[in-house]
Amino acid sequence: MTTRRVSELPKPTEAELAILGVLWDRGSGTVRDVHEALYAHDGGGYTTALKLMQVMHAKGLVERDDSQRAHVFRAVVSKERTQNRFLSDIVERVFDGSASQLVLHALGSQSASREELKEIRQLLNRLDRESK
Amino acid sequence: MTTRRVSELPKPTEAELAILGVLWDRGSGTVRDVHEALYAHDGGGYTTALKLMQVMHAKGLVERDDSQRAHVFRAVVSKERTQNRFLSDIVERVFDGSASQLVLHALGSQSASREELKEIRQLLNRLDRESK
DNA sequence: CATGCTGTACGAAGTCATTCGTTGAGGGGT
DNA sequence: ACCCCTCAACGAATGACTTCGTACAGCATG
Structure with missing residues (x-):
């Protein structure tokens, strides 16, 4: 084995x-x-x-x-997979399982450029469409 | 002391x-x-x-x-402060310092309800106005 | 061949987080 | 007064992570 x-x-x-x-x-x-x-x-x-x-x-x-x-x-582990792993962990342990709570905190306290905000908005639009 | x-x-x-x-x-x-x-x-x-x-x-x-x-x-430490603490840590160590990368991952892989998406969009709008 | 350089392997030590057993103090009920 | 229950204090054991010293192998150069 x-x-x-x-x-x-x-x-x-x-x-x-x-x-x-x-x-x-x-x-x-x-x-x-x-x-x-x-x-x-x-x-x-x-x-x-x-x-x-x-x-x-x-x-x-x-x-x-x-x-x-x-x-x-x-x-062996991909960067993306590991990022998600850590993300799930922290969402679970520190944000009571609410990913959107995490997002709100991250957007509120950490700085994001206009370019990044635009990117986030686009993803948001796509999610909105998909969850229709 | x-x-x-x-x-x-x-x-x-x-x-x-x-x-x-x-x-x-x-x-x-x-x-x-x-x-x-x-x-x-x-x-x-x-x-x-x-x-x-x-x-x-x-x-x-x-x-x-x-x-x-x-x-x-x-x-002694507030929940919000601690959440931000963990958030900064993970942004620094796993997301190369990019909070928006983290947000994109969080939105992409974890599920968020329509209600939560709406809340996020509102914050996004406010950030957009403020960074004008 | 001896020497020096660059590499891996291995084990020991230190620190920290976690878990638990034991001890003793303090009260309440009888 | 005596027993029992709940509690805090303390120290020990364990296990994980990190760091480093030492040993040894391969190879090139003189």
């Missing part, structure tokens, strides 16, 4: 999320890539990044191509 | 958030209240709730009226 169901991938921790961010941006990356993108500038150790990525691999969050000496990692 | 700046209250943990939820709902509550609301039904121990609330008090997340034998707890 070596397989693992995708739906049961654990929620990435804080440090893991930062690493996933780098991998999503780059498509893939070595430990060195990640270390330089995240840890090098504040003195974080190389092995710290390595260990985290090993743990992530053990959890199934990333896959690894070890045909090269410097293993190349790639995110 | 016994005072503590509000802005430096720590982010509530998962378990603490659940307890805050009960206190926000009820306005205030004893350990027993919280235990029965959250832990009793799945066999969670009374002292677990107590300990968590003691920790929360030490952190300054709740205040305590110990004039009664059963101490009465009350949330």
Whole structure:
């Protein structure tokens, strides 16, 4: 038994999320890539990044191509899926399950540009039409 | 020096958030209240709730009226403030700092009723007028 | 071949969140 | 006065996340 169901991938921790961010941006990356993108500038150790990525691999969050000496990692979970995962979590735990409450808060307190407001309005229109 | 700046209250943990939820709902509550609301039904121990609330008090997340034998707890942080706190966090860490990206995701993947959509549209209109 | 560089593997330590068992204090009822 | 119930206090155990030190392998250069 070596397989693992995708739906049961654990929620990435804080440090893991930062690493996933780098991998999503780059498509893939070595430990060195990640270390330089995240840890090098504040003195974080190389092995710290390595260990985290090993743990992530053990959890199934990333896959690894070890045909090269410097293993190349790639995110298994998509950025969108992970965003939705975190979103559901926070809606559930902090907004009493109401996504629109979250939206109202987000629009009210965080700033959005006119361009972004327009984009949101368009989506809103589409949702309105669809739920007719 | 016994005072503590509000802005430096720590982010509530998962378990603490659940307890805050009960206190926000009820306005205030004893350990027993919280235990029965959250832990009793799945066999969670009374002292677990107590300990968590003691920790929360030490952190300054709740205040305590110990004039009664059963101490009465009350949330120090408001629900709205905490919601925004979590929102900023997730926007920063998962949505590359873009609140509108989060809104688009939330609207797209989570369901919202027509009533809620209307409410959102009204806020959108107001924001549009204000940013004129 | 020795040295140095770059890489992985592994385990230990520290911190934090969570859970629970035990203890002792305080009252109320008998 | 004595027993029982409810409660707060405290410390211990566990488990997860993070960080880092050390060890070792492969490879190139002198």
